[in-house]
Amino acid sequence: MELKKMTRNALLTAIALTIFMIEAQIPPLVPITGVKLGLANIVTVFALFAYSWRDALMILLVRIFLGSVFSGQLMTLLYSLSGGLLCFAVTVLLRRFFTEKQIWAASAVGAVFHNIGQIITAILVTSTPGMIVYLPVLLVSGIVTGLFTGLCAQFLYGKLKHLGQF
Amino acid sequence: MRSTKFWIILISGILAISLIAAAAVYFWHGTGTIACVYQDGVLIREIPLETVTAPYSFDVTWENGKKNTITVEPGRICISEAQCPDQVCVHTGWISDGITPIVCLPNHLSIRIESDLRQADGVVR
Numbered sequence: 521m522e523l524k525k526m527t528r529n530a531l532l533t534a535i536a537l538t539i540f541m542i543e544a545q546i547p548p549l550v551p552i553t554g555v556k557l558g559l560a561n562i563v564t565v566f567a568l569f570a571y572s573w574r575d576a577l578m579i580l581l582v583r584i585f586l587g588s589v590f591s592g593q594l595m596t597l598l599y600s601l602s603g604g605l606l607c608f609a610v611t612v613l614l615r616r617f618f619t620e621k622q623i624w625a626a627s628a629v630g631a632v633f634h635n636i637g638q639i640i641t642a643i644l645v646t647s648t649p650g651m652i653v654y655l656p657v658l659l660v661s662g663i664v665t666g667l668f669t670g671l672c673a674q675f676l677y678g679k680l681k682h683l684g685q686f
Numbered sequence: 687m688r689s690t691k692f693w694i695i696l697i698s699g700i701l702a703i704s705l706i707a708a709a710a711v712y713f714w715h716g717t718g719t720i721a722c723v724y725q726d727g728v729l730i731r732e733i734p735l736e737t738v739t740a741p742y743s744f745d746v747t748w749e750n751g752k753k754n755t756i757t758v759e760p761g762r763i764c765i766s767e768a769q770c771p772d773q774v775c776v777h778t779g780w781i782s783d784g785i786t787p788i789v790c791l792p793n794h795l796s797i798r799i800e801s802d803l804r805q806a807d808g809v810v811r
Binding site for chain 2: 651655656
């Protein structure tokens with residue numbers, strides 16, 4: 521890997537990790553398990569559109585792994601991985617259907633699959649199929665937060681492109 | 687490539703369906719009064735919250751010896767203490783309807799409030 525690319529990815533991972541750790545310190549806005557802003561995904565979505573899926577995957581995996589290590593929660597690893605990877609796989613597959621002005625839409629669609637992955641894991645871990653009734657609630661919050669992080673990534677993309685950063 | 691209109695319609699469609707489904711869940715499951723405590727998917731305790739007169743607590747222990755303290759008050763239930771790293775279940779706080787369950791993933795514990803109707807169903811089965 522080129523030195524420049526590696527440095528850039530390391531920087532993005534560090535930013536994502538910082539956002540992740542700061543967000544973990546914010547008390548939950550809604551007292552529902554599984555609802556969170558997911559601000560760190562701004563970096564993942566941005567990397568996916570600005571660079572390649574390989575760069576984005578690398579940043580995502582390292583961020584999830586280090587985030588779980590730093591926050592000391594192994595269950596977070598399982599959850600973030602299942603949701604994150606399903607979301608990532610779907611977004612990568614749908615990547616070519618999105619223009620660079622539709623990053624927010626990609627993020628919202630990804631969020632939907634993130635929630636589906638989360639629910640599947642929750643059902644498997646607790647062996648409670650009834651958890652599925654909880655999916656609509658998660659989807660509503662997921663779409664709203666997905667749109668928000670997507671818009672952040674959209675603005676970031678626009679600004680950095682304007683500056684000629686990639 | 688898809689038009690921006692397509693994505694707006696798709697996303698608002700999913701959002702609308704989710705909202706309707708969430709409302710439906712609220713009406714079907716939101717009327718329960720029986721707290722069901724599940725450990726690893728197995729129903730281990732049922733508490734009819736309407737019949738509770740005085741607050742009390744009890745412990746549930748998972749395989750690794752980790753305990754969750756469940757507190758019951760008239761009409762509501764919560765996990766007041768938990769030996770788990772994230773404390774998500776404790777932060778969920780009191781629940782009194784079937785909308786949100788309390789879940790403690792590390793200790794494989796979940797508490798749901800279910801309706802009498804579903805309970806009757808279970809008895810028939």
